[in-house]
Amino acid sequence: MASKQQNRGLVKKGKNNAAVVNLPYPKLRDDYILVKTIAVALNPADWQDLEEQDLKPGSAPLLIGCDFSGIVEAIGAKVRKELKIGDRVMGCVHGTNVNNPEDGAFAQHITAKGDLTMLIPPNLTFTAAATLPSGLATAVLALYRHLALPMLPATVAGSPGPWILVYGGSSASGSIAIQFAKLSGLRVVTTCSPRNFDFVRGLGADAVFDYRDPDCTQQIRNLTSNTLTLVLDTIATPSTAAISTAAMSSTPRNGGIYCNLMGVSSPRDDVKAVFFLGYTGLGEPYTFSGEQWPVVPEDYELVKKVLALSEGLLREGRVRPHPAAVRGG
Structure with missing residues (x-):
């Protein structure tokens, strides 16, 4: 029985204080699955959360980590996705979660929302699979919720669609x-950097520019005939916001949208800045920087729908994972 096995994981014990410790087996909630982890992936949120404020005295250590791949060990009674024990799966969880301290990914055995997990297709390794879930969920919410792109699959053919700028296309989120x-x-x-030009072109990018080129913004505006109104900035600093919004149309119809992942404001009054947290796609309330955030049911349903579609896209090779640098565990 799983409950008789040992479990160890990497936890946050305080600000900038992490340690590998013995852990109890996580409780299997009705809509969750129990997973034996095989691979995990690092995200900026992992170290950012570790640097966040200290824990309150007496608080339980927080399990770190968001992305995982592994093998299903048990299935909650309310999981609707067709899964069976022994399936290879990948998914993301809310690591370093003060609301649910056991919710992270960096442990030998973890729990994850069953209906949000994805079956790993035969053409993907556990390592490759672990790099995908957070990037997929982030891209789904950015593109289809906040930038209102046409839902998959695209049905309009024969005419070119509108332009979108993905700033930082060689990043994990950008490549997805x-x-x-x-x-x-x-x-x-x-x-991106010139060394990554071929990589992003191979993903389907129609055009790519060096962000360090002082003419980058004008080149993008010329390419798009001054029509660019949609931006996803995966790097999200004041300098990337300046480049991104300068490349947008000088007369954006219905207002341009600058979507970013770090809460950066728009330097232009006529361009709306949109910041979001991917945690809204997990279907649970959460705390971020001391503020309580409610469940967003439409985000959860959207992520669930597109992740299910993504299984087929990955199996068919129409979506590819980001290259991974593999380290020992």
């Missing part, structure tokens, strides 16, 4: 966003 934007019928322009 490029592929889904193309599948939704858009034309994609992106930025």
